[in-house]
Amino acid sequence: MTSQSYDKADAAAGVLFILIGLGFGVQSWWLDIGTALRMGPGYFPLVLSVILVLLGAAVVVNATKQPGEPIGSLAARGMIYILPAPIFFGLTVRGLGFVPSIFLTTFIACFASLKMKPLPALLLSVVVAVFSTLVFSYALGLPFRRFGPWLSF
Amino acid sequence: MELLSNLALGFSTAGSLENLFFCLIGVILGTLIGVLPGIGATATIAMLLPITFQLEPVSSLIMLAGIYYGAQYGGSTTAILINLPGESSSAVTAIDGYQMARKGKAGTALAIAALGSFFAGSVSTLLVAIFAIPLTVVALKFGAAEYFSLMVLGLVSSIALAHGSILKALAMVVTGLLLGLVGTDIYTGAPRFNLGIREYADGLNFVALAVGVFGIAEILRNLEGEVQREVIKTKVSSLLPSKEDFRAMIAPVLRGTAIGSALGILPGGGAILASFASYTVEKKMSKHPEEFGHGAIAGVAGPESANNAGAQTSFIPLLTLGIPANPVMALMVGAMIIQGIVPGPNVAAEQPALFWGIIASMWIGNLMLVILNLPLIGLWVKLLTVPYYVLFPIIMAMCSIGVYSVNSNVYDLYAVAFFGLLGYVLLKLRCEPAPLLLGFVLGPMLEENLRRAMILGRGDPTTFLTRPISLTLLILSLAVLVVVFLPQVRKKRDEVFTESD
Amino acid sequence: MAVSVKVGGFTVAAILAASGAFAQAYPERSITMVVPFAAGGPTDTVARLVAEKMSADLGQQIIVENVGGAGGTLGAGRVASAEADGYTVLLHHIGMATSATLYRSLAYDTLNAFEYVGLVTSVPMTIVARADFEPADFPAFIDYVKANADTVTMANAGIGAASHLCGMMFMSALDVPLVTVPYKGTGPAMTDLLGGQVDIMCDQTTNTTKQIQGGTIKGYAVTSPARLDIFPDMPTAIEGGLDGFEVSIWHGIYSPKGTPAEVNDRLSAALQKALADADIAARFAELGTAPSTAEEATPAALKATLETEIGRWKPVIEAAGVYAD
Numbered sequence: 001m002t003s004q005s006y007d008k009a010d011a012a013a014g015v016l017f018i019l020i021g022l023g024f025g026v027q028s029w030w031l032d033i034g035t036a037l038r039m040g041p042g043y044f045p046l047v048l049s050v051i052l053v054l055l056g057a058a059v060v061v062n063a064t065k066q067p068g069e070p071i072g073s074l075a076a077r078g079m080i081y082i083l084p085a086p087i088f089f090g091l092t093v094r095g096l097g098f099v100p101s102i103f104l105t106t107f108i109a110c111f112a113s114l115k116m117k118p119l120p121a122l123l124l125s126v127v128v129a130v131f132s133t134l135v136f137s138y139a140l141g142l143p144f145r146r147f148g149p150w151l152s153f
Numbered sequence: 154m155e156l157l158s159n160l161a162l163g164f165s166t167a168g169s170l171e172n173l174f175f176c177l178i179g180v181i182l183g184t185l186i187g188v189l190p191g192i193g194a195t196a197t198i199a200m201l202l203p204i205t206f207q208l209e210p211v212s213s214l215i216m217l218a219g220i221y222y223g224a225q226y227g228g229s230t231t232a233i234l235i236n237l238p239g240e241s242s243s244a245v246t247a248i249d250g251y252q253m254a255r256k257g258k259a260g261t262a263l264a265i266a267a268l269g270s271f272f273a274g275s276v277s278t279l280l281v282a283i284f285a286i287p288l289t290v291v292a293l294k295f296g297a298a299e300y301f302s303l304m305v306l307g308l309v310s311s312i313a314l315a316h317g318s319i320l321k322a323l324a325m326v327v328t329g330l331l332l333g334l335v336g337t338d339i340y341t342g343a344p345r346f347n348l349g350i351r352e353y354a355d356g357l358n359f360v361a362l363a364v365g366v367f368g369i370a371e372i373l374r375n376l377e378g379e380v381q382r383e384v385i386k387t388k389v390s391s392l393l394p395s396k397e398d399f400r401a402m403i404a405p406v407l408r409g410t411a412i413g414s415a416l417g418i419l420p421g422g423g424a425i426l427a428s429f430a431s432y433t434v435e436k437k438m439s440k441h442p443e444e445f446g447h448g449a450i451a452g453v454a455g456p457e458s459a460n461n462a463g464a465q466t467s468f469i470p471l472l473t474l475g476i477p478a479n480p481v482m483a484l485m486v487g488a489m490i491i492q493g494i495v496p497g498p499n500v501a502a503e504q505p506a507l508f509w510g511i512i513a514s515m516w517i518g519n520l521m522l523v524i525l526n527l528p529l530i531g532l533w534v535k536l537l538t539v540p541y542y543v544l545f546p547i548i549m550a551m552c553s554i555g556v557y558s559v560n561s562n563v564y565d566l567y568a569v570a571f572f573g574l575l576g577y578v579l580l581k582l583r584c585e586p587a588p589l590l591l592g593f594v595l596g597p598m599l600e601e602n603l604r605r606a607m608i609l610g611r612g613d614p615t616t617f618l619t620r621p622i623s624l625t626l627l628i629l630s631l632a633v634l635v636v637v638f639l640p641q642v643r644k645k646r647d648e649v650f651t652e653s654d
Numbered sequence: 655m656a657v658s659v660k661v662g663g664f665t666v667a668a669i670l671a672a673s674g675a676f677a678q679a680y681p682e683r684s685i686t687m688v689v690p691f692a693a694g695g696p697t698d699t700v701a702r703l704v705a706e707k708m709s710a711d712l713g714q715q716i717i718v719e720n721v722g723g724a725g726g727t728l729g730a731g732r733v734a735s736a737e738a739d740g741y742t743v744l745l746h747h748i749g750m751a752t753s754a755t756l757y758r759s760l761a762y763d764t765l766n767a768f769e770y771v772g773l774v775t776s777v778p779m780t781i782v783a784r785a786d787f788e789p790a791d792f793p794a795f796i797d798y799v800k801a802n803a804d805t806v807t808m809a810n811a812g813i814g815a816a817s818h819l820c821g822m823m824f825m826s827a828l829d830v831p832l833v834t835v836p837y838k839g840t841g842p843a844m845t846d847l848l849g850g851q852v853d854i855m856c857d858q859t860t861n862t863t864k865q866i867q868g869g870t871i872k873g874y875a876v877t878s879p880a881r882l883d884i885f886p887d888m889p890t891a892i893e894g895g896l897d898g899f900e901v902s903i904w905h906g907i908y909s910p911k912g913t914p915a916e917v918n919d920r921l922s923a924a925l926q927k928a929l930a931d932a933d934i935a936a937r938f939a940e941l942g943t944a945p946s947t948a949e950e951a952t953p954a955a956l957k958a959t960l961e962t963e964i965g966r967w968k969p970v971i972e973a974a975g976v977y978a979d
Contacts, residue, residue, distance in 0.1 A: 009581070009582045009583050010318070010321070010582070010583070012582050013321060013324075013579070013582035013583070013584050014324075016578070016579075016582065017324045017328065020328055020331070021327075021331075024331045024346060027345070027346055028345075031338075031343060031345060032341070032343065035612070036607060036612050036614065037607055037608065037611065037612025038607075038608065038612075039340075039603075039604045039607060040341065040343075041338035041340070041341050041343040041345055042345075043604075044334070044599075044600040044603065044604070045331060045334050045345065045346070048327055048330055048331050048334075049331065051327055052324060052327045052328060052331065055320060055323055055324040055327060056324060058320050059318070059320050059321055059324060062318070062320065071581050071582070072377070072581070073377055074377070074581070075373040075374065075376040075377040075577070077376065078372065078373045078376035078377070079373060079574070079577070082369060082372060082373060082376070082545075082549065082573065083369070083570045083573055083574055084570065085549045085553065085570075086549070086552065086553045086556070086566040086567070086569040086570050086573075087566060087567055087570045089553040089554075089557065089566055090553075090557070090563035090564070090565075090566030090567055091563070093557060093563065094563070102550055102553070102554065105549065105550055105553055106546045106547070106549065106550045107546075109545065109546040109549040109550070110542075110546045112372075112376055112545070112546075113376060113541075113542035113545070115540070115542045116542045116543075116546075120543075121546075124543060124546060124547070125546070128546070128547055128550045132550060132551070132554055136554055136558070142558055143561075143686055143717045143718075143719040149737070293845070293848055293849035293850075294849065295849070296846065296849065296851040297846075297851065337724070337813075339812050339813065339836050339837070339838055340836050341813075341976070342756070342813035342814070342976060342977055351723075351724055351727070351728065351761065352723065352728065354723055354724035354728070355722065355723045355724060470845075484692075486841075560720070560721070560722055560723065561719060561720075561721050562721075562723065562728075597838075601837075601838065605835055605837075608807075608833060608835055609807060609835065609851065609852070
């Protein structure tokens with residue numbers, strides 16, 4: 001792949017830092033800043049935010065001076081299936097209960113890979129669900145409800 | 154020789170068949186749970202605490218201590234194999250350990266970690282026995298100003314963790330510091346940066362952040378080009394380090410042990426800095442600093458030793474003052490109280506068998522761990538031959554359970570997803586996650602001690618310079634800055650010259 | 655998921671309808687006791703000791719679940735919205751009363767979201783100082799603090815912590831503002847007191863007893879109505895002239911609103927039996943406290959205590975002007 005006239009990755013990173021700094025900075029501004037003796041909750045984060053914005057700007061400036069490598073491909077399929085897995089677990093662990101929730105969480109995550117076919121995915125999810133129920137719920141005695149209220153008939 | 158008779162008492166207590174058994178149970182449990190990704194020592198002990206209530210006080214504490222350093226070992230294993238540190242200390246191990254694993258040297262990395270930890274554990278146990286009581290006096294000299302200066306030293310050192318741009322590493326540290334401030338301001342009770350979500354009132358969960366920026370980001374990276382995935386080669390020629398490897402690890406292990414033992418004594422935060430500090434020192438001392446971040450042996454040996462030494466010496470403030478140095482120790486205090494022992498300055502005098510028994514059991518536990526772990530290395534490495542598309546759903550399941558088990562807080566799981574995305578984006582932008590993690594751990598402490606020092610010093614900023622320990626630490630920070638930046642500047646100049654040629 | 659939710663609604667209705675018959679068999683499975691603080695802390699310790707003994711009487715395991723965060727309000731909120739079937743209960747301390755004022759927007763209504771089981775224990779507090787603090791006794795201590803109000807520093811373990819509450823009470827009793835230094839928990843606060851970095855603190859006997867006995871800190875007064883057996887020479891704050899200065903960290907067990915009275919009574923009976931156990935008394939004594947009496951371990955006594963304490967702390971907290979949200 002060809003190199004670019006400026007480092008896009010670094011430039012993007014710098015912009016990201018500036019945005020994060022601004023995000024925290026604005027919120028700090030709304031908090032009580034206080035004095036040096038009695039610093040308020042906003043004092044320290046405001047100072048840090050300013051530093052972060054400056055650092056981000058410096059990163060951007062540096063990026064324009066040197067060529068960089070391209071960012072490369074993104075794991076789109078991975079993001080679609082991996083990131084929701086823990087969210088799904090969080091949404092259902094109390095309602096559905098531990099066993100069905102962890103089974104479905106694993107099942108969802110399986111689809112992130114093209115190599116995983118539905119049947120092995122099902123099998124793997126069952127194995128994971130059984131194993132983690134035995135280890136965490138029975139052996140370690142974690143206070144999880146195995147089957148939640150949504151499932152009680 | 155009071156020490157000898159004390160140690161004899163300790164070994165006779167810890168060496169009883171019953172206590173040996175519980176020590177073994179502890180280290181096995183610790184190792185097993187430590188290798189489950191996303192579950193660190195804190196979660197493990199919190200989960201297992203109730204089990205120990207039925208035991209004798211000595212046995213239960215020996216078992217808990219076993220779980221603690223067993224989980225440290227186990228946590229390093231996942232850090233090396235799948236880039237998933239369970240505790241802040243093994244975040245450093247992940248940097249070079251995982252790179253070694255990618256080069257097919259997972260067995261070597263694991264063996265180095267185990268041997269280095271064992272050596273460090275043995276030495277620091279002896280230090281605990283000799284210096285436990287006098288050293289606490291030193292630890293108490295550390296007030297808010299000293300802690301602040303210590304944190305500054307730690308942060309300044311952390312930029313050496315970076316093997317890319319120092320500017321980006323600094324920005325990552327600051328981002329981490331800011332993320333660490335999410336939650337409630339302890340001075341006023343004002344909620345900060347929690348987007349109105351009460352579940353984040355106590356801050357973001359460390360495990361959630363670590364799992365996200367390290368683990369999930371790494372999984373996503375591996376899913377990118379599924380076809381040409383090169384990660385772990387199945388041909389693992391030798392599990393044990395070669396003679397050369399041994400020679401390369403001796404000095405880092407010695408230095409790591411010294412750094413870890415010293416920092417571990419400080420209640421609150423000292424031990425966290427140990428592995429970071431050791432990494433910095435190794436990178437500076439190395440003749441090949443460019444190897445760091447690409448699988449340097451010293452980058453595993455030093456921090457792992459420091460981490461384990463710090464884990465041992467952090468028992469000093471616990472045993473002599475009743476002050477927990479970290480969340481795990483806080484759980485141990487709880488266990489002691491439930492057992493009817495109120496930890497404090499009198500424990501050593503009132504319960505000598507317990508006090509020295511725990512110390513002796515630490516060494517025994519470390520010995521058991523190394524015996525247990527060396528043969529297991531083969532097994533762990535085999536685990537890597539499992540196809541990745543089978544491995545990562547399992548990792549996702551374990552991480553979800555692990556994160557949830559810490560506090561039964563579902564918002565921690567949402568944080569995992571968020572930090573997974575952030576971590577992946579940062580990875581794509583070639584920013585390294587380790588400095589971010591250090592900033593995250595130190596952020597709240599840095600602010601807390603800065604503000605406390607200002608209150609205690611009546612708003613006079615010279616308080617940091619008039620207190621000798623604080624001043625020394627700040628001078629050291631300055632020295633580190635100079636050492637880090639000078640070569641950088643010189644290199645820049647060289648680059649400029651070559652370009653103009 | 656819509657189907658599941660509907661099923662859930664049906665279940666709740668079924669349980670409510672069947673609750674009369676249901677209570678006779680109670681408890682038929684394990685009970686979850688939510689502790690709104692981290693495992694290993696003093697409240698957790700109390701909960702685990704009591705839970706173990708109550709389990710024996712109930713014939714079912716009580717599982718302690720730690721739901722920490724936001725000064726105990728997250729765990730309390732969890733129980734407030736749990737099913738009112740007696741299988742989820744809450745063990746909380748004085749924070750139940752103070753959070754009603756400290757938090758201006760709670761997720762639950764403290765007085766109307768719970769049923770009551772009973773009081774468990776009241777841990778007294780001690781007013782302590784670093785080992786080399788000058789005053790020789792409590793009257794001298796009060797004079798010294800008043801005279802040096804602008805230099806004496808007072809540690810506490812964070813907003814809403816026992817030491818913070820007691821500190822506010824102390825300052826309002828003396829009518830002097832002191833420089834307060836908050837810490838994250840009792841551990842670091844005690845470290846700085848031991849190291850002489852701060853001057854004074856007011857904290858539970860659980861944390862201070864061993865240090866006072868070891869001579870590493872100085873004990874000046876206790877905040878209980880009468881002197882304590884473990885410190886017969888230490889005066890009460892009231893003896894020292896601080897009228898009505900009485901602070902204790904009381905613990906109570908609650909269940910969600912709508913839990914059948916039979917269930918609460920059954921739990922209450924189990925609690926009373928547990929507290930009468932000699933083993934519990936011995937363990938509590940090591941913590942510098944004593945189990946509540948059979949009269950205190952009742953729904954009525956806990957309800958009364960909660961109501962009184964909310965009223966007592968409201969003006970103190972409002973006068974100090976501190977809020978946790």
